[in-house]
Amino acid sequence: MIDTHELKKRDLYLNKIIAFQDTEPVKVVTGIRRCGKSSLLKLMTLHLKENGVTDNQILEMNFESHAYKNMNSDSFYEYVKQHIVPNKRMYLFFDEVQRVPDWEDAVNSFRVDFNCDIYVTGSNAYMLSSEYATYLSGRCVEIKMLPLSFSEFITFHNFEIREMKSALGGTRKQVFDKAGEHYELREVFDAYMRFGGMPGIADIGLDQEKVLVLLEGIYSTVIMRDILERESRRGQKKITDPVLLKKIIMFLADNIGSNISVSSIGNTLVNEGLLENGKRKGTPSVHTVQAYVNALLESYFFYDIKRFDIKGKEYLRTLGKYYIVDIGLRNYLLGFRDRDSGHAIENIVYFELIRRGYDVSIGKVGNFEVDFIATKADNKLYVQVTESMTSEDVRSRELAPLKKISDNYEKIVLSLNTGIDSSYDGIKSINLIDWLISE
Structure with missing residues (x-):
């Protein structure tokens, strides 16, 4: 469980969720892994408790936990049903719910059968795509979550901006840390440009080696859980080639902000010798590259x-x-x-x-x-x-x-x-x- 003492505010998102509290739609929080979705659900449960909701009205399930490893939609339904308090409004929080096969059947049934308000998170846009949409069409609201903005980065790392008098008589902004050390705003921005905005970095500090280990963990989990594993659970074109996937990731990362077409990706990878251009197969088909790119967008x-x-x-x-x-x-x-x-x-x-x-x-x-x-x-x-x-x-x-x-x-x-x-x-x-x- 997340230590609630360590929870840092993400008001931008919390206010969006609170705005939909006790309304019919299922609240779906989406975004890349480790961008703060679980913490956001925790912040919402704290908000409810501060406003008079009792502990037994709140049910939290995180499907990354081994406790729920083999659940299907039936056992999921039964588990929730056993925890419903009669004649009370229930608040149901389901983290990474896409790991339960046919989860949408169960969630739709909760909506119909119980007096409840439902919040779910997921690390893959596929969960909101066609099949799911038909179940809950018009009955869900998506809250899209991103890693930390620069403003949030400053807060998360316990920096504070203060206006200081400048030599020319105006003011300039300086940043102070908890120990009273001060930095130029540009230095803190350079740290943001270097380390990025994953919230977990605030727990380990701005130490390059530690940050790289954390980022490697996020990267591996996204690739394994949300792309390679997910694809094998679904009837569409499978993402089966981790080497090709990595090369496409490297290509897109290297070319952010550049004009790109899907066919140009395959051609470039072949021209640069990054892909074998076999006599029979030629460059990977546009469909193949498109499927891999789509998987990266969906995650x-x-x-x-x-x-x-x-x-x-x-x-x-x-x-x-x-x-x-x-x-x-x-x-x-x-x-x-x-x-x-x-x-x-x-x-x-x-x-x-x-x-x-x-x-x-x-x-x-x-x-x-x-x-x-x-x-x-x-x-x-x-x-x-x-x-x-x-x-x-x-x-x-x-x-x-x-x-x-x-x-x-x-x-x-x-x-x-x-x-x-x-x-x-x-x-x-x-x-x-x-x-x-x-x-």
Whole structure:
């Protein structure tokens, strides 16, 4: 069990769950392994207890535990039925429920047979796909969870941001740890860029060797449990080749933020000698590569992003891009390197926009590309990301696509070095770190 003294707040997600408390839909928390889903359920049980719900009204089951290893949907139903307190509202929490065959039959029955409020987690999007959706169509609400944002990273590692007077008379932000040591905000951001946002890192500290061991464990579990094992339980195309899977992972991790097609992945792997190009078989078929990529998307290891034609107002079928769920996992896979930090910060911005509730696509306007179009209800934001805005060449390159867009929505360029001007013809130049810690 998780030690509740160690539970750190994830209010962004907890508030979303609380908003659906005691409503009919099953609350489904999804996200990559070890991003904090189990802790979120724990935070929710604490919230319930603080608001008068008694212990015997709460039933928690974690299907990663050996205790429930051989459960099927019938024994799952019977177990829960035995723990129902008559004439009381029950709160049912099921962690990694996809490990029970036909779990959706049981969960649907609980909804019908008992006076209960149901919360489940899962590390694979497949659990929310076709078969499941037909069972609980319209009866579940998905809360998508991600590793820590930069703001959460600061809190989890017990850092505190304080405004200090600067020599020029203004203020600047500095970061203090529990012992009173202080750091520049940029140093803490560099640690985030290096180690990533997996919550477990906060328990072991920012020690490179320990962090790499933790990330290796997460990586292995995702590959084994959520991709290779899961595929063997399901009638679709099986992911049976761990070597090919690893190569596709390495390729996608190496090419985050680049334009990629599924056929180009197979061709590149052959051209680089990473795959045997047998006389008979040739490159792996597009279907094979697509199945492997889909498995990685379903396990929330990578996220894909579509391209949107701003003038034509339509999504394009051409090349998309992929981003890795956690920059620490990328560093674990590829080693620490500075040469493509531009793509790494773009990766961080992509997930921050998702956290803030935006739908995100790549923008195309004529021959120009806008890094991100972020859309939410009736709001839209155009975003360019670059490391520095100090050189004239970079400025004109980053501003050109935004200048081509004729509507009046907000346009911003995020960079680690904004240069002197804070605005260019209404396009804002914003410091990336300031943007990340602004709520």
